Amino acid sequence: MNNFKTYIKGLGVCMLLLLTGPISFAQSEGSTIALLNTTEMMIILVLFVMLLVLLVAFYLLTILQVMVREDGIRKAKEKGLAYIEEPSAWSKFYDSLTGAVPIEKENTIVLDHDYDGIKELDNHLPPWWTYMFYACIVFAVIYMFLYHVSGTLPLQTQEYEIAMAEAQANKASAEADGNAVDESNIVFSEDPAVISSGKTVYNRNCVACHKAAGEGGIGPNLTDDYWLHGGSIQEIYNTIKNGVPDKGMIAWGEVLSPAKMNDVTSYIHTLKGTNPAGAKEPQGELYTEKAETE
Structure with a gap:
């Protein structure tokens, strides 16, 4: 007690x-x-x-x-008897896995072979090893049936072919919805649907720095002919996509799809020459369409 x-x-x-x-x-x-x-x-x-x-x-x-x-x-x-402690549950479980014979009972499994006074014990494989061996046989049979007999699951070569087919399908889908646009193939569009989509993107993401009419605030004026990072469509798209981290502009390529960046680039092009009230002073270098074609 x-x-x-x-x-x-x-x-x-x-x-x-x-x-x-x-x-x-x-x-x-x-x-x-x-x-x-x-x-x-x-x-x-x-x-x-x-x-x-x-x-x-x-x-x-x-x-x-x-x-x-x-x-x-x-x-x-x-009762005047010697106390014999019962083996613990863990000991019983461990013995059932190993199947080891206690040292005091090894004389029951000694073989008749005698090599220069060295005798051999007739120990069997541990049960856990035997169970694992049987499990591997079962797994091998199931694997053979699923992959090589019934064809239920694809082999590595087939998995590669499936993955390549899916990639080609995704590429075709991306090209169909405009997501294959990049600096190499982008062009200004006057399509009203593109301009409307670009204006929506601009109002959601660009107004805070460039103001509603593009007159400039924290960011530069987008309505004049002066550009800090180039005024061609490729340069504007690249600026939107990769951002200007040292000046606080994030890389919108991590947020917007290529199609959306294409739309907002076209919308920004329509702001040129609108001369909104309170426009910010020109910044950067003068850019003209003629300079781009030369």
């Missing part, structure tokens, strides 16, 4: 340490914990509770094992 009380006290101390540890950590590392959102905190809390339950269960199991052993010793003494 005294031992039992000692174990319970020890369990209480462990629980107290487990509970106060995270609290003291949170107090000393409050700035770090504050960065975690509610979901992350809940996940951490659940994991901590699970760990606590496992530790408590392991501790209680240890206590029960000790109590059972002490009770067995007491009963054996009362």
Whole structure:
């Protein structure tokens, strides 16, 4: 009984340490914990509770094992017998996997062969190895049937051919919806649908820096003939696609599809010469259409 009380006290101390540890950590590392959102905190809390339950269960199991052993010793003494401890569940499970013969029983599996005083034991393969061998045979049969007999699953060569066919189909689809546009084939379009789409993209993403009419704000004026990074359609598209990180313009190629960048490039072209009120002073170098053709 005294031992039992000692174990319970020890369990209480462990629980107290487990509970106060995270609290003291949170107090000393409050700035770090504050960065975690509610979901992350809940996940951490659940994991901590699970760990606590496992530790408590392991501790209680240890206590029960000790109590059972002490009770067995007491009963054996009362009967005047020697106490023989029962093997644990883990020991039984391990023995069932290995099939090892105890050293004290090895004389039962000694073979008649004698090589200069060296004798051989008739040990069989461990059960786990035998089970794995059988599992490999079953897997091989299933694999052979699925891949080589019925053709249910494709072989590596067939997988490659399927992947290439899908890539070609995706490429054709991209070309059909305009996503194959790049600096090498882009052209200004006067199609009202393209201009309307480009205006929508511009109003959603460009107005904050270039203003609604393109007169310029944080970013440069888009309605005059002066350009910081080139005024040809290829250069404008490239600027939109790759951005100007050192001046705060993000690479829109990571956000917009090529077709959308094509549309907004054409829309920006329509802003040229509109001379909106409050337009920003020219910046960059003068660009003319004539200079592009020469």
